[in-house]
Amino acid sequence: MTRINDDLFTERNEYRKHILLESEASINPWEQFEYWLEDARREGIKDYNAMSITTINQQGFPNTRVVLLRSFDANGLVFFTNYLSSKGKDIEGNDKVGVNFFWNTLERQIRVHGVIRKISTEESDEYFASRPRESQIAAWASMQSSTLRTREELENAVIHYTTKFDGQTVPRPEHWGGFRIIAHYFEFWQGRPSRLHDRLIYKVDEDFNWFINRLAP
Ligand SMILES: Cc1cc2nc3c(=O)[nH]c(=O)nc-3n(C[C@H](O)[C@H](O)[C@H](O)COP(=O)(O)O)c2cc1C
Numbered sequence: 490m491t492r493i494n495d496d497l498f499t500e501r502n503e504y505r506k507h508i509l510l511e512s513e514a515s516i517n518p519w520e521q522f523e524y525w526l527e528d529a530r531r532e533g534i535k536d537y538n539a540m541s542i543t544t545i546n547q548q549g550f551p552n553t554r555v556v557l558l559r560s561f562d563a564n565g566l567v568f569f570t571n572y573l574s575s576k577g578k579d580i581e582g583n584d585k586v587g588v589n590f591f592w593n594t595l596e597r598q599i600r601v602h603g604v605i606r607k608i609s610t611e612e613s614d615e616y617f618a619s620r621p622r623e624s625q626i627a628a629w630a631s632m633q634s635s636t637l638r639t640r641e642e643l644e645n646a647v648i649h650y651t652t653k654f655d656g657q658t659v660p661r662p663e664h665w666g667g668f669r670i671i672a673h674y675f676e677f678w679q680g681r682p683s684r685l686h687d688r689l690i691y692k693v694d695e696d697f698n699w700f701i702n703r704l705a706p
Contacts, residue, residue, distance in 0.1 A: 504680025
């Protein structure tokens, strides 16, 4: 414990790889998002599409976990999950979410605020049908976020649904599908030397025009 604590005190990195200036940033945050996501993909970052999403639970506590971005456009960021999970219940009570992408080797972070909506059942069906069969079975077998007495309980549920759907297309469970995060705020953070990082934020007005500001690091 003590040794790692000593290391934490002294762990320090300088960020020198990229810069982010108003003159080169896109006027549209979705385009800027696409550039950076594409950079992360080309960089070969494993799970470059992983994002931390924070919901607010019934007690008012923020609740954060990682999910995978599966598609995006100017309408929002889409991910898939179990609607009856903890996050699903949080979202039912409060539709406001925060999202964070961190790409270590690019020295970049993106922050998004937005409201979240279920995607259409057709969109969920289409994505569910594209998943590997094992993942489809898992969506049935795992009551995500509920308490399991043992690991075997989960494995038995997998056996049960594998048998049940043998020889058939696995249908999408009603409780499993996509959410879309409709963004109204973005922050693009680019690490720079001496902690003098670039931070450009985009806010949208009622006419859906985006405005850029720079924040102090
Ligand atoms: C790299 C990574 C990707 C993940 N992708 C997803 C995902 O796309 N959907 C999902 O429901 N859970 C995903 N998870 C699991 C979630 O982090 C979380 O454990 C799960 O959704 C239950 O969260 P909840 O109890 O807050 O609802 C992922 C975890 C990691 C580490």
